[in-house]
Amino acid sequence: MSFHVAPATVADAEAIARVHVQGWRESYAGLLNPASLAGLSVEERTRMWRQNLAETDPGRLALVGRNREGEIVGFAAGGPVRSEGAEPLGTDAEIYAIYLLDQAKRRGLGRTLMAGLFGHFVGHGFASAGLWVLKDNEAARRFYETLGGLAGPEQELELCGQRVTEIVYRFEPIPVLA
Numbered sequence: 001m002s003f004h005v006a007p008a009t010v011a012d013a014e015a016i017a018r019v020h021v022q023g024w025r026e027s028y029a030g031l032l033n034p035a036s037l038a039g040l041s042v043e044e045r046t047r048m049w050r051q052n053l054a055e056t057d058p059g060r061l062a063l064v065g066r067n068r069e070g071e072i073v074g075f076a077a078g079g080p081v082r083s084e085g086a087e088p089l090g091t092d093a094e095i096y097a098i099y100l101l102d103q104a105k106r107r108g109l110g111r112t113l114m115a116g117l118f119g120h121f122v123g124h125g126f127a128s129a130g131l132w133v134l135k136d137n138e139a140a141r142r143f144y145e146t147l148g149g150l151a152g153p154e155q156e157l158e159l160c161g162q163r164v165t166e167i168v169y170r171f172e173p174i175p176v177l178a
């Protein structure tokens with residue numbers, strides 16, 4: 001399967017929200033409680049994405065991956081590091097989110113999306129990038145490690161009504177992915 005990757009626009013907000021919700025349900029089954037996953041709202045996420053995509057900070061970028069039918073099957077977003085949470089990420093840039101539908105996984109789209117974000121970060125003068133991932137999300141951790149990410153500190157937080165542990169992955173320097 002081949003994919004087309006391009007910057008997201010406000011018009012993509014609802015399609016991204018659908019992938020966001022379905023992506024959480026597919027990827028976090030077994031990690032987060034089923035009732036919370038069932039209760040995720042596409043409408044709420046659409047509002048959130050409309051707002052995010054309307055932001056004009058040039059350091060931020062959201063990318064979408066489309067399949068041959070033109071449907072969005074994955075996305076990634078990043079920008080300047082945010083100061084949320086108790087534990088600082090300790091990098092210049094942050095990967096805010098990356099989600100693919102099951103049907104699009106393991107075909108190189110995740111790597112292409114990360115390559116796009118990394119290229120953007122370097123172009124904006126960021127020297128390091130990082131992210132938080134659920135500690136039990138083994139698949140994503142292997143993915144970040146394959147791209148050269150190094151595990152860092154952990155933090156506990158409340159997510160979907162349960163206590164979870166997240167772990168940092170840092171890319172320093174930011175790799176140039178082919």
Ligand SMILES: CC(C)(COP(=O)(O)OP(=O)(O)OC[C@H]1O[C@@H](n2cnc3c(N)ncnc32)[C@H](O)[C@@H]1OP(=O)(O)O)[C@@H](O)C(=O)NCCC(=O)NCCS
Nearest residue numbers: 027099100105106107108109110111133139140142143146
């Ligand atoms: C994690 C994710 C973004 C990876 O994207 P992807 O397109 O599936 O990964 P790629 O095909 O680009 O994989 C690149 C390499 O990473 C590694 N990798 C990717 N997924 C892996 C997995 N499940 N297990 C072990 N290694 C994996 C492999 O080395 C892979 O190369 P290979 O397929 O030639 O062996 C994607 O699976 C996803 O959206 N997962 C669910 C959402 C999620 O957990 N997001 C992270 C939130 S912090």
